[in-house]
Amino acid sequence: MSVLDFFIGLAGGEPGRVFGYLTSGGTEGNMFAVWVAREQHPDAVLYASAEAHYSLPKLARLLRMPYVAVKTRADGTMDTSALVRELARHPGRAAVVTATIGTTGRGAVDDLPGVRRALAAAGVGRAWVHCDAAFGGLLAEFCDEPIPWNLASGADSVAMSGHKVIGCPVPCGVVLVPESDVVAIREEGVAVGSDDDTITGSRDALAPALLWYELRRLGRRGLADRALQCHRTAAHAERELARLGRNPSRARGGTIVLFDAPPQDFCHRWHLVRDESHAALVVMPHVTERHIDRLCAELATG
Structure with missing residues (x-):
């Protein structure tokens, strides 16, 4: 209960x-x-x-x-x-x-x-x-x-x-x-x-x-911090992908960042969902800004 x-x-x-x-x-x-x-x-x-x-x-x-x-x-x-x-x-x-x-x-x-x-x-x-x-x-x-x-x-x-x-x-x-x-x-x-x-x-x-x-470990405050961190990381990804000219977009209140799709092998390596034109970066609590920076650095050199 x-x-x-x-x-x-x-x-x-x-x-x-x-x-x-x-x-x-x-x-x-x-x-x-x-x-x-x-x-x-x-x-x-x-x-x-x-x-x-x-x-x-x-x-x-x-x-x-x-x-x-x-x-x-x-x-x-x-x-x-x-x-x-x-x-x-x-x-x-x-x-x-x-x-x-x-x-x-x-x-x-x-x-x-x-x-x-x-x-x-x-x-x-x-x-x-x-x-x-x-x-x-x-x-x-x-x-x-x-x-x-x-x-x-x-x-x-x-x-x-x-x-x-x-x-x-x-x-x-x-x-x-x-x-x-x-x-x-x-x-x-x-x-x-x-x-x-x-x-x-x-x-x-x-x-x-x-x-x-x-729930006992995190409490409402801990869950709020976790969700807010996801939002901040998604916003960081949006900014960095825009800087690379990848045309990112993100729904209001969402933490999925769509951007111009890189090659299939890149998406497979980074566990990105890909369709014909877009890749989806799903920001969950384990995803950090360091992950985003590494992904963008590889995109920039690819």
Whole structure:
């Protein structure tokens, strides 16, 4: 419960009114939240940005929900004007909208208040907004200018990972939903005298202990320092890559720096994700300015 209490507080939830449990990772967290939402709105269409996590279209198929990939803006965030148009194509139906807080490709953070405005503009009264904050929740919370991303900012549910910024050595996560809405999926007393209100039933007991240890070790201040250091390192990378003429870009609140791609062997050596034109430098807590300086020095001589 100590781990859950921490995440409920971090997400701006009200104790006693938020249900949560430790998941195997972001995919399970997304699935649980959307499942609960679908039980509240059986006719719902699931919407997410075209750059949302790959789990979203997959779980839409598993839950037998229509799925709409909404166009993104140039910065990788969901185009809320396009969302209004997509909502209008499904009149009378409920909407479950996933706002991505830190996309996999470039760390973009969807406009959570903008999603709420889009739902109002489209006249959708029956709606649920889920935040997939697996990667970017902590980064959005602890940056120079905090970005809306959580329950306190208008989300109905939130999923986060414990093995990314926090650094738990095994994959894990946390999902948070309203306690009042879990009743729809809860089966009382069926699991050897316990209630069944999760996806997997039996769950790993090691991950909660490891998360508890790391949260006790770092505390909120330590996590904030870790996230801020990631932001500073990403800003340093952006400056140095610009100096080399590599045209870097970084999403607001993100720590993924895109730049003109070097050769494939360079990307392989430096563990950079590469497409046809860009390489992605993902700044996590272990990446330091010294790493950036070494990478840039090699780029400069290559």
